[in-house]
Amino acid sequence: MIRGRWRFFASLKLAVFTIVALGVISAVGTFTEARFNDAMVAQRLVYHSVWMYLILGSLIVNLVAVMIDRWPWRQHHTAFISAHIGIIILLFGSWVTKQYGIDGSMAFEIGETGKHVTVNEREFSVIASLDGTTFNTIFDDQVEFLVNSPTEKKPYVVNLGSERLEVIDYYHFAFRETEIRPSDVEGDGPAVRFQLENPNVNMTEWLRRDRTKAEAQVNLGPARVVFARSEPQPTGMNEIFLIVPDGAKKMTYVIFNKDRTVRKRGTVKESDTIETGWMGLKFRILRFLPHARENVSYVKTQAATPAASSALKFRFRDKEYWLGLNSAQRLYLEDKVYFISYGNRRIELSFPLKLNKFTVGTYQGTMKAASYESEVDVPGRGNVLISMNEPLYHEGFTFYQASFERNEKGEAVVSVLSVNHDPGRWLKYLGSLLIVLGSILLFYFRRVRFLDLLTKGNPK
Amino acid sequence: MIKALFSVVILLLTLSPAVQAETLSQALDKIPVQDAGRVKPFGTFARETLQLIYGRQDFEGKSASEVIFTWMLIPDQWLNMPLVELRHGGLKEALKISSTEKRFSPQSLLTNERIPLVIQELSTIRNRQEKLNPYFQAVSRLENQLAMFQAVRAGMAIRILPVQDSDTWKGVNELEGEPQAAFAKVTKAFVDSIALADNKSGTLKARPELTAAVQEFVEVARQQAPEKYAEDGKIKWELHLNSFHPFKVAAYAYLIGLILLISFQVSGRSWTYSSAYVFLIVGILLQAYGMGIRVYLTGRPPVSNMYETVIWVPWACVLFGVMMERLQGNRLVLMAAAGVAVFCLILADMAPTVLDASIHPLEPVLRSTFWLTTHVLIILLGYSAFFLALALGDVLLYMYLKDEQKYAQQIQQGSNSIYRSLQIGVVLLTAGTILGGVWADYSWGRFWGWDPKETWALICILGYLALLHGRLVGWVKNFELAAGSVIAFSLVVMAWYGVNFALGAGLHTYGFGAGGVEYVSGFVIAHILYVAYVSTVRYGRLKKPN
Known part of the structure; x- marks a missing residue:
């Protein structure tokens, strides 16, 4: 032929x-x-x-x-x-x-309603707001920086009106590193570095509070440390509150017992040590900055680890910024704010799913998971069970039990479903x-x- | 034929244990223990623990049960024994301990100042969730060994008492009241059995008091939470599996069969052939028996870890061999199949750290047994067919090396069998891989995800397809087919072993393991060199006709 x-x-x-x-x-x-x-x-x-x-x-x-x-x-x-x-x-x-x-995933906490599927494709977008209440997407593009990595010589260019935003570097796998530095900008919130120490424990932490937030906190196990604008209510744990109103140069503290009674209070300054009285723990203020800024940088690594993520560097008005995957950077201009974001694309489903219950079965006498299952509320169908190898089929989509995440206490609270639509x-x-x-x-x-x-x- | 039957009877007679009093370890073995997510006989627990710490399942002729039991009773005696196996040179250097010794006393390691440091390093790596390199794998094992030693010493690891309102059984250290009294009787009878023994060397016998005390304790423990206690049947069968070694015995049966088949090749006496047949059948039955017990114990198909696949593949290989011998009348096939069987079963018995025979709980996703059964079983059947082709290829290459003319007829027959094996293998591997896709689609919604395990299965299929297509147009003649089936098996080795043990990537992580890479590479390289050598010799001969 x-x-x-x-x-x-x-x-x-x-x-x-x-x-x-x-x-x-x-x-x-x-x-x-x-x-x-x-x-x-x-x-x-x-x-x-x-x-x-x-x-x-x-x-x-x-x-x-x-x-x-x-x-x-x-x-x-x-x-x-x-x-x-x-x-x-x-x-x-x-x-x-x-x-x-569509091949994506959906993670939600117990009680939470999910409607968005996160897929592998990534997008770069710019959202503008003139008044802080209305938001306008002015740029949105699916990007593939692994194969076409932007560089200083070959940047990825976004035209914003008469100005240019250039993505000039990209690391596919990088560790995020932050550094807290003093700042002269009146609008930057305060930061404190402290140490909690006894013969068995020695922990050093930074806490930085954004001007927009009322408090920043960290739970160190023996005690929760809260860095707040004004005195908050105790929550029934061993707690140390450090209180600094916006722009103030002085800091006060309150220590609460588990039964919500005050153990100690007073003022405190840099290099002071407070005896907490819990297991000989000493609380020491190592550094106090009334105005601080967080400098984020990324260190490139060769292979994926769960702690690494992708990051890109962009330049706008001669200033350079690092932006990690699934995060956003705010740029304050004279008359508006830009939100520059880089992250996985999210697809909106036509129906919501609510996670009612999530259970993990373990092998006897161990923490090893033997099974896990989610009970979800499906519109029009009520409570449906999704377990390993037993997915949910709904409106052309299939939801599979993929994995789960535990909170700090070790309880399984977040269920991860993989979501699939395959014509x-x-x-x-x-x-x-x-x-x-x-x-x-x-x-x-x-x-x-x-x-x-x-x-x-x-x-x- | 009669001779053959006679020898089988002799074999079976020598295997059946004579009726005698219980040994010390037999008495202890029966106590159910909760460990690593299941209930197992103390005998299994003791062997696994000794294997982890000491690297062997017996200690200078003493049984594992005896060792672990005294270890709990009189730990100080064991503290200074060279008990903890540590082989990694780099780690020994880091700990500043002798680089020539293989085993170290727990005392010397527990007081080694550097150990907390290396364990700290390990936890840093773990926090970053990075892959462990061999050094940190060794640190991790050492950490487990020391933790296990301490837990056994304290009695914590030996959890023998079910609790009504908890999933976790109580350890020896937590016993109270009646169970404690019952267990005290066991320890006393155990100590008496050792102290009052007439002959302290050799295998110690259990005194009747010990047997009775164990029985009493088991009854007391059962009463605590009858529905959570072990099924007697499972404990009995697991102990039987531990002591009978059906796969090892099957290996001997196959070995005798193989020797008879080789002698048939050499001498041509027909009785050798028929008696070999009998031994192969015995091997098949013994293996089926052993696998049956494992299926009963685990409640799942016998293909859920590397060890079980190394048992399953030779079994299927011998079955294929017997079927093909019946259908094609090619006697070489049996020899090749017996060779594969002996090789695999000896391997399974010899490398307990790489091919771990212990029964572990499964990852949640594998607990849908129907799909696991179908896709893995079928893929492994495909591997069996390719393994058979490899062995036939080896035999044929030997014939090419010796005298191509003399063996012309056998080579032709052998080539037909190889071709058939490859066809069967390709069909099974393709079907199995597609079923794996169906399973993945059903469980994750992804029919094909370029996961390394499935990708290597595809590469295998492609390799053999190239060979079969080449055969269709005559590029691949008998010699190339034999050589090709040997070389292409390297792809199977990569898919079967390499992805999990050497590459260590992808979603089939539940099958990951470590060790043996140098031996497996040796196997592959030896075969490649063999093919290269025979090809060179043959090419030389064909060039200058004499």
């Missing part, structure tokens, strides 16, 4: 070459994943690279060409046609999934079925037949 050099596309040479190439690139992908300890990197760099698409393209061309070449098909072609069409349908189904499917699913299943059928049918046809049909197709 196919003449001349076009026969190359139907040749077994191309088939074997494509098969081997596919094997090699897949192997490279697995090594990439191991190297970066991250599946998404392998996907971006290898499995969804141009090379992969070229190889898959050549596979499809080869499969189609060889089937045209064998036309008209006979009964003994069944196995061969079935397997090959199966592969094409499977690949087509995968493309449909990639193009139109290509039936195609992938159909393709798979044809592939398996085809390869089983191969046993029914003798090898001779194949040699026969192959040589007939390629006359010498």
Whole structure:
């Protein structure tokens, strides 16, 4: 059927070459994943690279060409046609999934209602507000900085009116580091560095309070330390309150017992030590800054760890800022505020889900999880149980129990569902079925037949 | 044939234990203990604990139960024994301890000033949730070893008393009242059994008081919370599995079969062939028996960790061998299959740290047994077919090396069997991988996620497909098929072992382990060199016809 050099596309040479190439690139992908300890990197760099698409393209061309070449098909072609069409349908189904499917996750606390699915794609957006009450998205773009990393020479440029915002650096994996420094800006809130110490414990912490917040706090185990604008109410724990009104240069303190009674109060200044009276704990003020600013920087790391995240550096009006994944930076201008944000894209569902209950079953006598399940409130269906291997199907979406998070006390309070919408699913299943059928049918046809049909197709 | 049957009877007779009084450890073994998320016999607990700390399941001829029990009763005696296995050179250097010793006394380690420092380093790494390198894996093991030693010493780790209103059983140190009195009788009878023994060397016998005391304690403990207490049946079968070693015995049966098959190749006597057959069948049955017990104990298919797969694959391999021998009449297949079986089962028995035979609780996602069964079992059947092809390839390459003309007929037959094995393997591996996709889709909503385990399964399929397609057009002839089936098995090794033990990435994390990389690489490299050598020799011969 196919003449001349076009026969190359139907040749077994191309088939074997494509098969081997596919094997090699897949192997490279697995090594990439191991190297970066991250599946998404392998996907971006290898499995969804141009090379992969070229190889898959050549596979499809080869499969189609060889089937045209064998036309008209006979009964003994069944196995061969079935397997090959199966592969094409499977690949087509995968493309449909990639193009139109949604694969994301949803994390919510017990009692919380969730409506948004977080997906892997990331976006860079700028929201403007003139009066602080109305917000306008003035820029929004899906970005892929792993493959096309912005640099000083090749920045990612956002035009904001007559001004330019440039993303000039990007780390895919980085540790966030913060440094608290004194500031002259009247609008910056205060910060305090303190130490809590006894022969067994030695903890040093910074607390910085934003002007917009009433308090900043940290729970150190033996005691909760609260850095507040005015004296708050005790909550029934061992608590140390440090009180500094906005702009004040002096600090007072109150120590509360578990029974909400006052243990001690007074004024305190830098390098003072207070005996708390709990297990010999001494509370020492190491540093006090009436106005402080947090300097955030990122340190690049080579592979993923749960503590690392992506970060980018952008420049606006000659000032540089670091922005971590899923965070925002406020820029105060003369007449407006910009919110610059970089994060995973979120898709809004047409219906809300409320997490009523979350339970973790453990293996006897251990903390090892044996099962976990979420009870969610589904509109129109009431309470539905989602557990491992027992997902919820609702309005074209499937919700799977993926994992959970514990709070500081070790209680499982956050359930993580993986959310999926896959219009290509039936195609992938159909393709798979044809592939398996085809390869089983191969046993029914003798090898001779194949040699026969192959040589007939390629006359010498 | 008669001779063969006779030898089987002899074999079975020598295996069945003669009726005799209980040994010290047999008496203790029966006590149910709650450990690592399940209830197990004390015998299993003791072996696992000794394996963790000492690196062996017995101590200078003493059984694990005896060691662990005295360790709890008179810990001071053990404090200065070289008990804690520590092999990592870098860690020994960091602790400034002898680099030539393999084992150290708990006392010397517990007082080593550097240990808190290395454990501190480890917790820093853990807080950052980074992957542990071999050094920190060794630190982590040492931390577990010392913690376990202390917990056994204090009796905390030996949790023998179920509690009505708690999931956690009480340890020996927490016993009160009647259970405490009952346990005191056990310890007294145990001490008496040692003190009053006539012959202190060799295996110590339990005095009847000990047997009775254990029985009494078990009854007392059962009364505390009958519904939470161990099922007698499971304890009995687990102890039987521990003492009978069905897989080891099966390995011997296969080994005898293999030797008979080789002698048949050499001598051509037909009785050797038929008796070999009998031994292979015995091996299959013994293995099925052992796997059956494990399924009963664990309540899940026998393919949930690396050890169980190394047991399952040779079994399927011998079954394939027998089936193909029946269908194709090719006698070489049996020899190849027996070879695989002996190799795998000896491996499973010899490397307890890499191939951990103990029964652990499963990750939540694996507790849907139907999908686990289908996709893993089918993929492993595929591996079995490829393993068989590898062994056949090895045999054929040997024939090519010796005399291609003389073995021409066997080579042709062998090639047909290899081709068939590869076909079976590709179909099973493809079906299994797709079913894995179905499972992933069902459990996570992701049919294909380029997870390393599934990606390597795909690479295997592709490798063998390249071989089969090459065969179709005649690029791959008999020799290339034999060589190819040997080389391509490297891909299976990577998918089966490498992803979990060498690459250590991806979602199939519950199957991760460590160790043995150098031996497995050796296996792969040896095969590649073998193929290279035979190819060179053969190519040389073909170039200058004599």
